Amino acid sequence: MILRTADISCFRNIKEAHLAFSSQLTLLVGKNAQGKTNALEAIHIALQGKSFRNAPDSDWFSLTHPEGISLVAKVLSGSDRMTTVEHHVTLSPHRRSHRGPKIPVIVFSPQDLSLSQGSPSDRRKFMDATLSLINPRYEKVLKQFQHAVLQRNHALKDPRLAHTADSFTPSMITSGLYLWTIRRQLLEELLPMADRIHGRIGHGERIGGTLKYGGCDVPVKTEKEYEDCLRRRRADEGLRMMTLVGPHRDELLLTVNDFPISLYGSQGQHRLISLSLKLATYHLIQNEFGFRPIMLLDDVLSELDPDRRHALLQMISEPGQQTIITDTEARNYDQLTPIIYHVDQGQIVKVGGV
Ligand SMILES: Nc1ncnc2c1ncn2[C@@H]1O[C@H](COP(=O)(O)OP(=O)(O)OP(=O)(O)O)[C@@H](O)[C@H]1O
Ligand SMILES: [Mg+2]
Structure with a gap:
């Protein structure tokens, strides 16, 4: 898949932009x-239908041109077929279409x-984002699960409704069990891969991890196991007025040489394990889609030391890899000859490259 062009219209501070990409490296410098980042976000929305920033689509409207957002990308597929993907949002009425x-x-x-240093919810989001990319059903079931927990919590919080809480339990169990199964499968593949990558770019330490099942000891x-665990915590749930058992309370415990990194990790170790996990995700998706x-x-x-930067640049230098980089300055990207755009107050102008 090669992203050929993107047309961005009335998105945040970008009024109009047309970008044509290199099949290898394109830089957005400013x-x-x-x-x-707004430009990257717009590209991501056109390709995936959602933002990678935690912001509602009401924030995407341009403050000066709020009439309607249009994001259109053209992608060349393996069989040389051009596919158009597009995302439109209108303000009134508020509608989205992809x-x-x-x-x-x-x-x-x-x-x-x-x-690795962030909160448990950061690592849950990481698992969810990875799985949503490779398994469309996961995203759907995640929404069903969140909805069931929301309704259940609502009932637990209101003494008049507390007796209805268990009517939401069966759908929570079905969807929650699916999420746990898929997360477990993901980690079985991802963690050894991250360990191998860490072995190449790290200092000989082994990394690993275990999933601590939210609210359960095993x-x-x-x-049946889900129900048993829920039964053990039911009184506690009544007292604390919230659902205490389920994937929404999972913790992915990461280790370096079998020690929990949350207790013993240095700043550098945290960065390295995070980078290894993210690069493992990349390989996983590559394996999945071919x-x-x-x-x-x-x-x-700019955040990486020279060795890690080299590891990342090596990866983007491989044939068939398309990358778009934002930076405050154009650097030396080894043998790659990028197309360069200059970004200034929302204006995106090509300044170099083929
Ligand atoms: N909805 C919006 N309408 C208009 N302008 C917006 C909107 N949302 C954000 N901006 C503006 O976009 C600019 C920030 O853009 P962006 O986050 O892409 O910056 P950046 O070039 O990536 O900067 P940095 O190098 O600091 O990451 C700010 O000037 C902000 O005021
Ligand atoms: Mg930015």
Whole structure:
């Protein structure tokens, strides 16, 4: 899959932009707060139908041109067929529409480098985002599960409704068990892969991890085990007025040489394990689809030391890899000759490359 062009219209501080991409490396260079990440976000929405920033679509409307957002991308598929994917949002009435298949794309930003140091919910989001890319059903079931927990919590919080809480339990168990099964399968593949990558770019330490099942002491593999665990915590749930058992309370415990990194990890170890996990995700998606996902690197190179930067650049130098990088300055990208765009106050102008 090669992203050929993107047309961005009335998105955040970008009024109109037309970008034509290199099949290898395209740079978006500019000072802070000019619209580089906005452009990446727009590209991601066109390709995936959603943003990688945690912002509602009401924030996407341009403050100066709020009439309607149009994001259109043209993608060349393996069989040389051009596919158009597009996302449109109107303000009044507030409507969103997406056309075209979801195109695999991986975003890598400085926040990803604190994945291991962040909260348990950051690691849950990481698992969810990875799985949503490779398994469309996962995203659907995740929504069903969240909805069931929301309704159940609502009932638990209201003494008049408390007796209805258990009517939401069966759908929570069915969807929750699916999420646990798929997360377990993901980690069985992802963690050894991350360990191998870490072995290449790290200092000889082994990394690993275990999934601590939310609210349970042991892995939950059947509906019966889920029910048993729920029964043990039911009184507690009544007292605390919330659902205490389920994947929404999972913790992915990461280890370095079998020691929990949350207790003993240095800053550098955290960054390295986070980078290894993210690169493992990339390989996983590549294995899954049989081609390399488009990579969006937002400001990440300036955050890495020379060895890690080299590891990342090596990966994007491989044939067939398309990457778009934002940076505040154009660097030396080894043998790659990028197409370069300059981003200034939302204006995106080509300044170099073929
Ligand atoms: N809805 C919006 N309408 C208009 N302007 C917006 C909107 N949302 C954000 N902006 C503007 O976009 C700019 C930030 O863009 P962006 O986050 O892409 O910056 P950047 O070039 O990536 O900067 P940095 O190098 O600091 O990451 C800010 O000037 C902000 O005011
Ligand atoms: Mg930015």
